[in-house]
Amino acid sequence: MKIAVLPGDGIGPEVTGEAVRVLEALGLPDLELTFADVGGAAYKAHGHPLPAATLDLARASDAILFGAVGDPDCDNLERALRPEQAILGLRKELGLFANLRPAKVFAGLEDFSALRPEVAGAIDLLIVRELNGDVYFGDKGIETLPDGTRRGWDMMSYSEAEVRRIAHVGFRAAQGRSGKLCSVDKANVLETSQVWRDTVIAVAADYPDVELSHMYVDNAAMQLVRSPGQFDVVVTGNLFGDILSDQASMCVGSIGLLASASLSEGTLGLYEPIHGSAPDIAGKGLANPMATVLSAAMLLRHSLGLEDQAARIEAAVARALSDGIRGADLGGNHGTVAIGSAIVERL
Incomplete structure (x- = not known):
């Protein structure tokens, strides 16, 4: 080994x-x-x-x-x-x-969370974040406009194959926990998220034992503070996952207790x-x-x-x-x- x-x-x-x-x-x-x-x-x-x-x-x-x-x-x-x-x-x-970020409050540490102890004590979730796509890896640049000011741009994109791959990870993780998967996107305004949602729904057919739900990212951020105990496994893209996983970690109360895994399609992981x-x-x-x-x-x-x-x-x-x-x-x-x-x- x-x-x-x-x-x-x-x-x-x-x-x-x-x-x-x-x-x-x-x-x-x-x-x-x-x-x-x-x-x-x-x-x-x-x-x-x-x-x-x-x-x-x-x-x-x-x-x-x-x-x-x-x-x-x-x-x-x-x-x-x-x-x-x-x-x-x-x-x-x-x-x-695939980034796996568990967030769980250890017994006796509820008071260290910024949330009420009874709310914090219910946190036991896993965020599955896609790592190789989205705006972090899309085309990007800074250009100077005719008036001399600058404009920056970053391209957000996901192919069906990229979404399908991370969706399988999320569904398998849910199978090993309580059988609930929440897919987080912004499909009401982003075409990238529409492809994401459609693909996750298609993959769900392979996992009839997992209950799939969907949530817009702004609502997910609010619900992580309001009622984090409702979440079991959350699967989402690179940008949204970056933000939500850090938010979840602070709901727990200390980043000194939180581990993570970044996995390949095989068994190799960091x-x-x-x-x-x-x-x-x-x-x-x-x-x-x-x-x-x-x-x-x-x-x-x-x-x-x-x-x-x-x-x-x-x-x-x-x-x-x-x-x-x-x-x-x-x-x-x-x-x-x-x-x-x-x-x-x-x-």
């Missing part, structure tokens, strides 16, 4: 270090972990945020455990050399088209916490590694098929939280290593 570990920038090395400790504590045979540079660290060492050697390692691995990218020292580089291009490059080169590189606390031992540890659990489940081990990690994290092991993001005083040690002890 070959895992590429790409710590990246900021707190990335600290949190991935604890996730690696947890993986190693499981005592899995044939687990091979190989480290490589990515992001700003890779640019400083190799002149590019995604060096060829790192990409080759990722291609040769069964899964990728990713830390975070982002370095203020690199903010003035040309866009193609900025740290964030590493994650975009990995998605493109490895065909990582697993990362959603919190970013947090350069302001990097190197201080303050970062909460739980999101990265939970990302490692997703890695075991989705890429290696090790459901029991994934569940063990998730249970250990939940037990640590219930025992009062909390980082500063949750009002506690436990540091990165202490939290990692607490999770390992509870395995």
